Amino acid sequence: MFEEAVYHRPKNNWSYAYDRETVHVRIRTKRDDVERVALIHGDKYEWHDKGHAVTEMRVFARDGLFDYWQAAVRPKYRRLKYGFRLISAGESCWLNEQGFHAAEPASPNLYFEFPFLNPADVFEPPSWVKDAVFYQIFPERFANGDPSNDPEGTLPWGGEPTPANFFGGDLQGVIDHLDHLERLGVNAIYFNPLFEAETNHKYDTRDYLKVDPQFGTNEKLKELVAACHARGIRVLLDAVFNHSGRTFAPFLDVLEKGAASAYADWFHVKSFPLEVRDGVPTYDAFAFEPHMPKLNTENPDVQAYLLEVARYWIEEIGVDGWRLDVANEVDHLFWRKFRDVVKAAKPDAYILGEIWHDSLPWLGGDQFDAVMNYPLTEAILDYAVRGTRDSRRFADLAGSLLAAYPQQATEVSFNLLGSHDTPRLLTLSQGDKRKVRLASVIQFTMPGAPCIYYGDEIGMDGGQDPGCRKCMEWDETKQDRELFGFFAGLTRLRRSHRALRDGSFEWLSAEEGRTAAAYLREADGERFVIALNAGKRKVSLELALPDGGKPAEARTIFGDGAAVQLRGRKLHVTMPPLGYAIVRLG
Numbered sequence: 040m041f042e043e044a045v046y047h048r049p050k051n052n053w054s055y056a057y058d059r060e061t062v063h064v065r066i067r068t069k070r071d072d073v074e075r076v077a078l079i080h081g082d083k084y085e086w087h088d089k090g091h092a093v094t095e096m097r098v099f100a101r102d103g104l105f106d107y108w109q110a111a112v113r114p115k116y117r118r119l120k121y122g123f124r125l126i127s128a129g130e131s132c133w134l135n136e137q138g139f140h141a142a143e144p145a146s147p148n149l150y151f152e153f154p155f156l157n158p159a160d161v162f163e164p165p166s167w168v169k170d171a172v173f174y175q176i177f178p179e180r181f182a183n184g185d186p187s188n189d190p191e192g193t194l195p196w197g198g199e200p201t202p203a204n205f206f207g208g209d210l211q212g213v214i215d216h217l218d219h220l221e222r223l224g225v226n227a228i229y230f231n232p233l234f235e236a237e238t239n240h241k242y243d244t245r246d247y248l249k250v251d252p253q254f255g256t257n258e259k260l261k262e263l264v265a266a267c268h269a270r271g272i273r274v275l276l277d278a279v280f281n282h283s284g285r286t287f288a289p290f291l292d293v294l295e296k297g298a299a300s301a302y303a304d305w306f307h308v309k310s311f312p313l314e315v316r317d318g319v320p321t322y323d324a325f326a327f328e329p330h331m332p333k334l335n336t337e338n339p340d341v342q343a344y345l346l347e348v349a350r351y352w353i354e355e356i357g358v359d360g361w362r363l364d365v366a367n368e369v370d371h372l373f374w375r376k377f378r379d380v381v382k383a384a385k386p387d388a389y390i391l392g393e394i395w396h397d398s399l400p401w402l403g404g405d406q407f408d409a410v411m412n413y414p415l416t417e418a419i420l421d422y423a424v425r426g427t428r429d430s431r432r433f434a435d436l437a438g439s440l441l442a443a444y445p446q447q448a449t450e451v452s453f454n455l456l457g458s459h460d461t462p463r464l465l466t467l468s469q470g471d472k473r474k475v476r477l478a479s480v481i482q483f484t485m486p487g488a489p490c491i492y493y494g495d496e497i498g499m500d501g502g503q504d505p506g507c508r509k510c511m512e513w514d515e516t517k518q519d520r521e522l523f524g525f526f527a528g529l530t531r532l533r534r535s536h537r538a539l540r541d542g543s544f545e546w547l548s549a550e551e552g553r554t555a556a557a558y559l560r561e562a563d564g565e566r567f568v569i570a571l572n573a574g575k576r577k578v579s580l581e582l583a584l585p586d587g588g589k590p591a592e593a594r595t596i597f598g599d600g601a602a603v604q605l606r607g608r609k610l611h612v613t614m615p616p617l618g619y620a621i622v623r624l625g
Contacts (some may be wrong), residue, residue: 040127042139044069044105047123047151052399054119054153055445056161057111062119062153063446065109066134070101073127078110079143079150080121086147093124101546102439103432117156120147162404165360165387168451169541171273172483172530173490174225177459178232178254179205179239180510181493182212190253197512200505205239208510210255210263216513217266223496223523224530227273227488229362229391231459233260236284240459240508242277242364243284243330247348257356264357273359275389276352280345280373281365285330305341306332325365336373345373346380353384360389366401366410367394374406391453402448412452412487415440419456419485422556423478423573423617424468430556430573434549441486441544450541452487456495459508463492463501472498473617476525476599477573480619483533484560484569486544496526532597532621538562539621547582555580557612566590566624570601572614582610590624597621 046067047053054064064078081091096108112119122144123134133140135150144150183189183196189207196206210233220228232241235251250260264274283290289302297303297311307323314321315329325331334341352358361381366374381388392398392407396414401407418436421428428436441449456478457464468474475495482489494511498519501507512518533539542562549556554574560567572578584590593605601620604611612620 040125040130040132041069041072042132044072045125045134045139047134049151049153051403052443052445054121054151056153056156057446058163059156059158059161060113062112062114062156063109064096064112064119064121064153065099065107065442066096066123067105067107067442068125070104070106073106073125075126076108077124077126078112078121079124079133080112080114080119081147082114082116082118083120083147083152084116084118086120091120091147096123099544100438100441102435102442105442107438107442114153114156119153119156120150121153122147122150160404162402162445162447164408164447164451165389167273167387168227168389168408168488170534171227171488172225172533173227173229173275173453173488174220174223175229175455175458175490175492176213176231177208177493177508178210178213178230178241179208180508181208182216182511182513183207183209184211184213184215185209185255188253188255197510200501200508200510202505203239205253206510207253209253210250210259214263214266217270217272220272221270223491223527224534225491226271226534227275227359228267229275229490230277232277232279232364234279237286237330238284242279242325243282243286244279245284245286246288247283247345248351261356268357273389274357275360275362275391276358277364278349278361279364280334280336280348280377281368282325282331282333285332287332290332304338305335307335333368336369342373342376346376349377349380350384353381353388359385359387360391360408362391362393362411363407364393366392366407367396367398371400371406374401378406389451397443399444402444404445409448409451409453409487411458412440412454415452415485415487416455416461419478419481420467423481423571424464424474426554426573429551430549430553430571431551434546434556434558437485438546449486453490454482454485454487455490455492456482457492457507458490459492460504461507462503463499463507464495465498465500466502466506470500471617472519472522473599475522477571477617477619479526479529480569480597480621481571483529484539484558484567484621486541489533491526496523498522528597536562536565536567538565538567542567545585547584548580554578555614557582559585568593568610568612568620568622568624570612570614570620570622572616572618575616577613577615577618579611579613582612584608584610584624592625593622594625595620596623 076096096110100107235246293300323333398410422433542560547557557570598620
């Protein structure tokens with residue numbers, strides 16, 4: 040047994056409260072090295088009188104190096120004392136806080152502990168997010184519903200986007216096209232910033248308590264939120280709390296008065312006067328952008344101002360949560376206070392952080408509910424679009440992500456394939472819509488909530504910013520209506536079956552050097568096999584189905600020219616190049 044690979048520690052993503060009655064315990068071992076892991080557990084105050092229980096653990100995820108095992112336990116008294124027995128090739132060892140032992144430790148005192156399942160410590164993301172399909176809207180480019188609020192110099196709709204030009208998109212335009220979103224089947228909108236700012240992207244806020252006049256008014260946003268709620272659509276706003284804009288009144292005051300300004304400590308000033316020297320501002324900023332000065336969120340007045348912003352838009356306007364821009368550059372203490380304010384205003388509000396890398400320090404239940412799942416984005420694109428990752432390496436990376444966070448965080452992760460910060464999916468696919476469909480099928484059937492970037496559903500293309508921020512195409516003769524039907528069907532399918540949203544997840548096939556892969560989703564007695572072919576040739580898979588009763592039939596309910604046949608406990612799937620099949624077992 041390769042003991043050096045074995046890892047466990049209490050709390051974080053290794054032992055945590057999944058809900059108010061259940062504790063998840065995990066342990067890592069070298070891949071394919073350990074045959075069985077048993078969790079030895081009981082109550083520390085009853086151990087000597089009533090003994091302990093043994094629960095077999097299961098491999099719930101794996102990557103290129105490790106297997107990750109998990110067991111769910113419901114402690115009788117909300118306390119848990121536990122250790123592990125690992126078995127491999129006839130060899131057994133026990134693991135407790137002091138390390139490995141050849142025999143079961145005589146005393147449980149040095150076993151690991153989950154001290155107490157306090158309800159206040161349970162990480163409970165909003166359950167509605169597991170059922171959500173998001174739609175991201177870049178407000179300036181979605182629809183111009185009210186030309187009277189167009190900024191000076193607004194160009195005719197549909198022109199070539201630049202970092203500085205305007206086309207007049209606004210809130211009325213969104214209201215006018217809610218039927219489109221309802222037909223698509225989405226039930227949540229994520230808006231890029233709506234607050235007053237100079238630029239077309241609005242990440243340089245001037246007034247955090249005012250909708251930009253070119254988009255409308257606070258009352259117009261309230262009308263939009265109400266219209267969305269009437270259709271069962273939630274609304275998520277973008278919070279730019281890492282930095283303000285250059286025209287933010289406190290920053291203008293510091294520009295004018297320097298160190299004498301009452302707002303001097305609202306920003307991270309390295310030296311006065313505020314200026315740019317050799318391309319670097321004398322104050323901290325987003326990147327090195329002088330028009331985006333970084334806010335000092337340790338300052339009590341800054342905290343009070345931003346927390347009032349967080350409360351206002353939820354309580355007064357009715358929005359359903361926040362997406363937090365550049366979230367990993369803001370101090371953790373502020374985010375903890377932010378969560379308290381937001382959850383007090385609306386307990387089921389969704390708090391989503393923009394972090395592109397490992398995010399465990401923010402996902403302990405005291406800060407964010409989830410993060411934008413860019414690591415999964417890259418894994419899907421590498422496999423289904425770029426062709427740079429075979430099925431084994433795709434499954435390995437996806438497995439490492441499943442093990443990275445508590446399960447409830449994974450269930451509400453924000454899964455995207457493109458955004459205002461990336462080239463569009465169709466452009467990355469070099470115009471091959473088979474790749475668009477294949478990548479989207481994976482996105483919609485993986486754990487987490489999928490998001491469609493506006494226009495992807497009708498075949499819009501575009502490179503890196505500003506190319507990915509084109510005006511939405513509303514002329515149906517120029518839309519890809521077949522692609523729209525694909526996305527609408529995929530959305531309906533996901534929303535109709537819980538197994539495809541938060542069911543159990545298990546890989547059935549993912550081999551080195553192969554382009555084909557398959558996994559199983561299961562919940563409420565329903566089982567679905569998702570089979571994938573990222574290659575340029577037709578492939579066939581023979582899939583051994585796990586225990587769960589021999590299925591009477593297998594039927595493709597969403598597929599692209601795939602053929603399936605059930606032979607005993609094996610499912611045979613044949614797929615065309617860049618094809619897929621969602622197969623329902625019954």
